[in-house]
Amino acid sequence: MKLNRHSSIPLYAQLREMIVERIDEGMYKEGEQIPSELQLCKELDLSRPTVRQAIADLVGDGVLEIRKGKGTFVAQEPERLEIPHFTALSFSFLNLNSYESIGLQDIKLIDPDPELDRLFRIAEKAGHPGYWLASWPIEDHGTILGYCRSYIPVQLFPELGQNLASGKRMVDIKSNKYAYLPQKGALSLACRPAKNQEARDLEIPLRSYVMALEGPLFARSGHVCEVLRIVLRPDLLKLELN
Amino acid sequence: MKLNRHSSIPLYAQLREMIVERIDEGMYKEGEQIPSELQLCKELDLSRPTVRQAIADLVGDGVLEIRKGKGTFVAQEPERLEIPHFTALSFSFLNLNSYESIGLQDIKLIDPDPELDRLFRIAEKAGHPGYWLASWPIEDHGTILGYCRSYIPVQLFPELGQNLASGKRMVDIKSNKYAYLPQKGALSLACRPAKNQEARDLEIPLRSYVMALEGPLFARSGHVCEVLRIVLRPDLLKLELN
Numbered sequence: 001m002k003l004n005r006h007s008s009i010p011l012y013a014q015l016r017e018m019i020v021e022r023i024d025e026g027m028y029k030e031g032e033q034i035p036s037e038l039q040l041c042k043e044l045d046l047s048r049p050t051v052r053q054a055i056a057d058l059v060g061d062g063v064l065e066i067r068k069g070k071g072t073f074v075a076q077e078p079e080r081l082e083i084p085h086f087t088a089l090s091f092s093f094l095n096l097n098s099y100e101s102i103g104l105q106d107i108k109l110i111d112p113d114p115e116l117d118r119l120f121r122i123a124e125k126a127g128h129p130g131y132w133l134a135s136w137p138i139e140d141h142g143t144i145l146g147y148c149r150s151y152i153p154v155q156l157f158p159e160l161g162q163n164l165a166s167g168k169r170m171v172d173i174k175s176n177k178y179a180y181l182p183q184k185g186a187l188s189l190a191c192r193p194a195k196n197q198e199a200r201d202l203e204i205p206l207r208s209y210v211m212a213l214e215g216p217l218f219a220r221s222g223h224v225c226e227v228l229r230i231v232l233r234p235d236l237l238k239l240e241l242n
Numbered sequence: 243m244k245l246n247r248h249s250s251i252p253l254y255a256q257l258r259e260m261i262v263e264r265i266d267e268g269m270y271k272e273g274e275q276i277p278s279e280l281q282l283c284k285e286l287d288l289s290r291p292t293v294r295q296a297i298a299d300l301v302g303d304g305v306l307e308i309r310k311g312k313g314t315f316v317a318q319e320p321e322r323l324e325i326p327h328f329t330a331l332s333f334s335f336l337n338l339n340s341y342e343s344i345g346l347q348d349i350k351l352i353d354p355d356p357e358l359d360r361l362f363r364i365a366e367k368a369g370h371p372g373y374w375l376a377s378w379p380i381e382d383h384g385t386i387l388g389y390c391r392s393y394i395p396v397q398l399f400p401e402l403g404q405n406l407a408s409g410k411r412m413v414d415i416k417s418n419k420y421a422y423l424p425q426k427g428a429l430s431l432a433c434r435p436a437k438n439q440e441a442r443d444l445e446i447p448l449r450s451y452v453m454a455l456e457g458p459l460f461a462r463s464g465h466v467c468e469v470l471r472i473v474l475r476p477d478l479l480k481l482e483l484n
Contacts, residue, residue: 017438017448024437061449082430088483187483188324191433191453191476193303195266196259206259207303209451209476211433213483234433234451241330241429241455241483 003044011046012053019058023074031076034064078235081140086239088185092217093134093150094226095182098170102148107134107161109154116151119216120224129154132161137201138232146232147201156180156225180225182217187228189213189239198231209234245286253288254295261300265316273318276306320477323382328481330427334459335376335392336468337424340412344390349376349403351396358393361458362466371396374403379443380474388474389443398422398467422467424459429470431455431481440473451476 001021003014022028035043040051055072058064065075089095096102111130112122122128131151138146152160157180163173174181193207202210211232216224232239243263245256264270277285282293297314300306307317331337338344353372354364364370373393380388394402399422405415416423435449444452453474458466474481 020438020448024439063449077434080432086431086483184484188480189328189431189483190322190480191451192319196262197266206262207305209433215482238430238432240457241328241431242426 003046012050012057015040015044015046015050015054016057019054020063023063028074030074033071033073036071080234080236080238081145082238082240084240085242087242088187088215088217088228089182091138091148091150091213091228091230092182092185092226093148094152094174094180094217096170099134099164102136103139104134104136104164107132107164109133109161110151116227119227120151120153121216122153129158132157140236143236144201144203144233145236146230147198149229151227151229152225179221180219180223182226183220185215185217185228187213187215187230191234194231202231202233204233211237211239245288254292254299257282257286257288257292257296258299261296262305265305270316272316275313275315278313322476322478322480323387324480324482326482327484329484330429330457330459330470331424333380333390333392333455333470333472334424334427334468335390336394336416336422336459338412341376341406344378345381346376346378346406349374349406351375351403352393358469361469362393362395363458364395371400374399382478385478386443386445386475387478388472389440391471393469393471394467421463422461422465424468425462427457427459427470429455429457429472433476436473444473444475446475453479453481 001018003011003018005011007014019028019034023030028034037048037051037055040046041048055064059066059072062075064072066072083090093099109130110133112128113131116131131153133149133151135147135149137144138148154160157173157177160173190212191209192212194202194204194210196206198210199206199208211234213228213230213232215228217226217228219225243260245253245260247253249256261270261276265272270276279290279293279297282288283290297306301308304317306314308314325332335341351372352375354370355373358373373395375391375393377389377391379386380390396402399415399419402415432454433451434454436444436446436452438448440452441448441450453476455470455472455474457470459468459470461467
């Protein structure tokens with residue numbers, strides 16, 4: 001890309017994109033220093049305010065960062081923790097061997113809900129006793145990387161809440177229930193602004209982008225036995241898909 | 243949530259979050275009209291400028307939209323096209339039955355590149371003839387939903403470019419090459435701001451968020467036979483993960 005002095009696009013905006021292009025192309029590398037304002041002025045025959053404006057914009061966008069007394073550096077893309085072999089079952093509650101491992105503190109009973117009923121393929125008019133809702137954070141050294149909500153029909157596990165409260169082991173809760181455990185699933189993955197509650201769960205600014213996974217898990221019979229709603233911090237996590 | 247008149251958070255900011263909460267909780271529904279400024283003033287005992295500021299902020303954020311002469315409505319989340327049964331192989335070039343189906347116009351030869359060599363697990367010092375780069379948009383009725391780049395070692399398919407240029411069919415190109423076709427893969431999925439070139443490929447504003455998928459595909463032997471770099475528009479697409 002070359003600067004075009006006859007364009008209607010201001011020079012500082014052209015320079016801004018030129019710097020980004022030089023980063024994308026590897027001429028300026030992540031974590032390394034870029035030339036000083038003065039060097040850029042000379043190289044490209046630009047005025048100081050033009051260069052300063054382009055750099056200020058890119059600092060604001062998080063593309064560049066200024067280190068006091070050192071200069072201007074290409075910001076480093078955050079290292080994201082990769083969740084290996086991610087599948088629809090990776091965050092299933094019913095697939096857990098122990099609920100202590102996720103730090104689950106509470107499970108609560110919630111009323112039937114039209115949107116959940118739809119995901120569970122429960123006909124709207126059919127009365128039923130509602131869902132167990134288990135929710136827990138995905139943490140790494142005290143940082144919240146994601147937040148999981150798992151919904152399980154009370155019809156399938158009538159005493160799940162009481163069982164967990166009394167400390168019954170997961171393996172005992174699941175014995176004789178193998179027909180109701182998830183065998184496969186169909187989560188839809190979208191990247192979208194967080195809802196307020198999600199932003200609070202993840203301790204991120206309101207309406208930041210999240211990776212949102214939602215959908216049903218199926219038992220061997222084909223019935224939906226669990227519904228997951230997961231939000232993940234895209235700046236901290238990535239998923240390995242196979 | 244209740245408004246707190248003694249808080250250091252300005253009332254318009256509190257009201258803004260209250261409106262978002264009412265949307266999240268379903269009190270104000272997607273696509274439906276919310277109460278007028280005047281009604282909100284009365285209900286919550288707020289001044290007109292406070293209500294106006296909160297609404298203006300949410301219009302700017304895309305949470306609300308004003309329809310002239312009608313009122314203020316909750317914006318609808320875009321309907322996203324779901325790619326069913328997404329796997330690491332979904333966008334493999336070598337797995338295609340026909341390259342006409344994706345509208346591929348060109349394939350080019352590129353030089354060895356340290357980052358690609360690393361993904362292909364080719365030792366840095368080993369000289370090799372480089373890669374074929376096939377790139378194509380994922381389109382739906384003229385809208386670009388995503389953009390794929392596939393890299394294939396010239397060593398494995400020495401005449402791929404010439405074969406495509408001469409109109410050789412994919413099935414013939416692949417005959418006797420089954421040992422080099424992808425059997426599985428490991429794509430990492432991240433959600434991050436677009437690079438300039440990606441934004442141009444997708445025809446979206448610079449540094450918009452994209453879903454980025456990148457990684458190797460493996461032949462039966464375990465060797466990497468193809469590397470994919472895919473960007474998808476998160477406002478238009480979602481992935482079904484199984």
